[in-house]
Amino acid sequence: xxxxxxxxxxxxxxxxSIYFTAGFPELNxxxxxxxxxxxxxxxxxxxxxxxxxxxxxxxIIQASGQQALDNGMTLELLFQxxxxxxxxxxxxxxLMGYFNSIMQFGEERFCxxxxxxxxxxxxxxxxxxxxxxxxxxxxxxxxxxxxxxxxNPQTSEERxxxxxxxxxxxxxxxxxxxxxxxxxDLSLQNEYFExxxxxxxxxxxxxxxxxxxxxxxxxxxxxxxxxIIGSAFIKSLSDRATLETKIEKFVKSIQGAKNILKExxxxx
Amino acid sequence: xxxxxxxxxxxxxxxxxxxxxxNVNELENxxxxxxxxxxxxxxxxxLLRDYVGRPTPLYFSKNLSEIYQTNIFLKREDLNHTGxxxxxxxxxxxxxxxxxxxxxxxxxxxxxxxxxxxxTACALAGMKCSVFMGEVDIQRQAPNVKRMELLGAEVIPATxxxxxxxxxxxxxxxxxxxxxxxTHYIIGSVVGPHPYPDMVAQFQSVISEEIKxxxxxxxxxxxxxxxxxxxxxxxxAIGAFYHFIDNGQTNLIAVEAxxxxxxxxxxxxxxxxxxxxIIHGSKTFLMQxxxxxxxxxxSISAGLDYPGIGPVHAYLADSGKGKVVSVTxxxxxxxxxxxxxxxxxxxxxxxxxxxxYLEKEKFxxxxxxxVNLSGRGxxxxxxxxxxx
Ligand SMILES: Cc1ncc(COP(=O)(O)O)c(C=O)c1O
Numbered sequence: 001x002x003x004x005x006x007x008x009x010x011x012x013x014x015x016x017s018i019y020f021t022a023g024f025p026e027l028n029x030x031x032x033x034x035x036x037x038x039x040x041x042x043x044x045x046x047x048x049x050x051x052x053x054x055x056x057x058x059x060i061i062q063a064s065g066q067q068a069l070d071n072g073m074t075l076e077l078l079f080q081x082x083x084x085x086x087x088x089x090x091x092x093x094x095l096m097g098y099f100n101s102i103m104q105f106g107e108e109r110f111c112x113x114x115x116x117x118x119x120x121x122x123x124x125x126x127x128x129x130x131x132x133x134x135x136x137x138x139x140x141x142x143x144x145x146x147x148x149x150x151x152n153p154q155t156s157e158e159r160x161x162x163x164x165x166x167x168x169x170x171x172x173x174x175x176x177x178x179x180x181x182x183x184x185d186l187s188l189q190n191e192y193f194e195x196x197x198x199x200x201x202x203x204x205x206x207x208x209x210x211x212x213x214x215x216x217x218x219x220x221x222x223x224x225x226x227x228i229i230g231s232a233f234i235k236s237l238s239d240r241a242t243l244e245t246k247i248e249k250f251v252k253s254i255q256g257a258k259n260i261l262k263e264x265x266x267x268x
Numbered sequence: 269x270x271x272x273x274x275x276x277x278x279x280x281x282x283x284x285x286x287x288x289x290x291n292v293n294e295l296e297n298x299x300x301x302x303x304x305x306x307x308x309x310x311x312x313x314x315l316l317r318d319y320v321g322r323p324t325p326l327y328f329s330k331n332l333s334e335i336y337q338t339n340i341f342l343k344r345e346d347l348n349h350t351g352x353x354x355x356x357x358x359x360x361x362x363x364x365x366x367x368x369x370x371x372x373x374x375x376x377x378x379x380x381x382x383x384x385x386x387x388t389a390c391a392l393a394g395m396k397c398s399v400f401m402g403e404v405d406i407q408r409q410a411p412n413v414k415r416m417e418l419l420g421a422e423v424i425p426a427t428x429x430x431x432x433x434x435x436x437x438x439x440x441x442x443x444x445x446x447x448x449x450x451t452h453y454i455i456g457s458v459v460g461p462h463p464y465p466d467m468v469a470q471f472q473s474v475i476s477e478e479i480k481x482x483x484x485x486x487x488x489x490x491x492x493x494x495x496x497x498x499x500x501x502x503x504x505a506i507g508a509f510y511h512f513i514d515n516g517q518t519n520l521i522a523v524e525a526x527x528x529x530x531x532x533x534x535x536x537x538x539x540x541x542x543x544x545x546i547i548h549g550s551k552t553f554l555m556q557x558x559x560x561x562x563x564x565x566x567s568i569s570a571g572l573d574y575p576g577i578g579p580v581h582a583y584l585a586d587s588g589k590g591k592v593v594s595v596t597x598x599x600x601x602x603x604x605x606x607x608x609x610x611x612x613x614x615x616x617x618x619x620x621x622x623x624x625y626l627e628k629e630k631f632x633x634x635x636x637x638x639v640n641l642s643g644r645g646x647x648x649x650x651x652x653x654x655x656x
Contacts, residue, residue: 043279055445055549056285056442059428075560100546104556126549128282128283131281154291156290161314177446177449178445182446
């Protein structure tokens with residue numbers, strides 16, 4: 001397994017990761033969205049587990065989660081939808097959600113299911129570092145599940161080192177002091193991105209929260225391996241066009257920047 | 269009743285996104301030292317006395333005692349400035365926020381009592397104040413919205429989810445993530461991530477501290493046989509229990525809001541129905557689906573309409589140190605009207621739940637029963653009116 005490791009080792013150029021909420025816009029769109037993102041050249045996919053009270057999320061992801069729950073989405077169903085996904089794509093898949101969902105599902109059973117369907121890692125923003133380390137790290141590792149922890153601009157250097165030591169797969173740089181979907185000006189974050197880069201962490205760094213177009217993607221990835229787009233992608237799904245059209249159009253709008261970057265790198 | 273590493277048994281903790289870690293960690297590192305300092309204690313105690321109006325009376329209710337054939341004392345938190353126990357906590361937290369160098373306060377509110385108490389403390393301390401309140405509650409509790417505005421606070425409607433207390437709490441936490449440096453979040457009950465439950469419990473513990481002194485004076489014995497209090501998040505209850513926990517003598521009775529009945533699907537009886545999980549950064553019992561989605565509770569009283577319960581109460585209930593019961597909307601209304609007619613005291617609908625329990629258990633003739641009257645009922649007139 002471990003497509004994540006492979007991705008970061010082999011990828012030239014910047015990594016584009018897309019987040020979507022499972023069960024949105026339609027209950028059974030999960031597989032289709034994954035395959036379309038893969039087909040359009042996205043490198044990594046984060047599948048959001050909808051939750052009634054997503055503390056770290058802004059209005060767009062909240063609303064998509066609520067719609068997904070209204071559609072009948074559950075974690076149980078998500079694993080069913082993903083049952084055959086590895087026969088169709090090898091793109092790295094990460095589940096993102098809130099810890100209560102995992103507790104109710106059963107922590108070990110969750111890890112088992114992840115291993116079974118071929119999930120590479122998880123992002124659980126409200127499972128704190130210390131508690132994870134003391135209570136769940138051994139279990140996650142037993143099932144080969146990467147746990148990706150978050151860093152934000154306020155995180156102290158000492159704590160960043162701890163997070164880096166416990167994280168695997170990558171570390172998630174929250175772009176600014178914000179919940180998801182806020183479009184704060186990323187040019188104010190240069191000092192932060194540079195500071196983290198200079199720390200030479202063990203893990204690759206992906207920036208997320210508020211990345212919404214080619215320009216912000218470009219900006220966020222100057223000092224990092226890649227970036228994650230969530231709210232802006234989900235927003236683009238509310239267009240009337242078919243899923244295929246919407247996804248292609250959105251990914252192209254970001255890929256533009258990636259390609260330009262690639263060319264620039266080649267010239268160097 | 270102090271938590272160990274932030275946990276009461278297995279309950280509590282700080283299940284928060286990393287973005288909140290610096291804020292919560294700052295609080296965790298500083299709160300106990302600040303609260304214990306002489307300078308803080310002086311200012312806190314003086315304000316409780318001169319501004320809030322403490323100590324609140326412990327009133328022997330002759331009429332209720334005769335009716336129920338026991339000895340009933342009412343702890344009159346309704347006589348506090350702003351009309352409820354909530355201000356004990358907001359005064360404590362505003363003094364703490366000042367010492368942490370914060371410039372702005374955010375808070376959540378359900379019934380509006382905590383919002384009013386926060387707006388009041390902010391006016392007093394000269395701090396900017398934003399209160400998140402569910403859109404539905406803004407409709408239900410209009411007079412308290414006006415009070416907050418008059419006090420200079422900004423009331424921000426929470427329009428996500430079910431648009432009530434849990435969503436207002438979510439919005440306040442999100443706002444704190446967005447403004448981590450200059451803002452302090454004054455949470456309104458013994459809920460949320462550690463150290464909030466402990467901090468709020470310490471500020472509210474003045475209730476049982478006073479009961480002890482007052483009982484000693486009135487009957488020569490500082491420990492009652494029973495203390496009864498309503499629980500939403502559980503701040504007035506823990507305040508009333510605090511100094512009696514583990515004394516081997518006092519039964520601690522927490523009364524949850526049963527709504528239309530525990531099995532009706534329209535209830536806020538968290539301990540009766542809840543399963544272990546995480547809400548607002550704390551591991552506790554909460555009302556949720558099998559999939560872990562938090563269920564919207566129902567209670568006639570907006571202040572008890574919370575799908576979780578403070579982790580300390582989860583621990584007291586789970587360990588058998590406390591007893592948790594529930595009464596229905598109808599029983600609470602009846603008890604509220606009963607107290608109004610028999611004693612000339614109109615209780616908050618929340619507090620009426622504690623009073624309603626007097627009908628449910630036969631106490632001994634010589635027993636000493638303290639009921640915590642957490643607030644006054646002026647805010648609930650519109651609801652009472654429908655039943656008289
Ligand atoms: C008068 C009164 N009592 C009780 C409560 C419930 O809160 P807690 O359980 O934290 O005391 C409230 C909440 O608004 C209230 O206003």
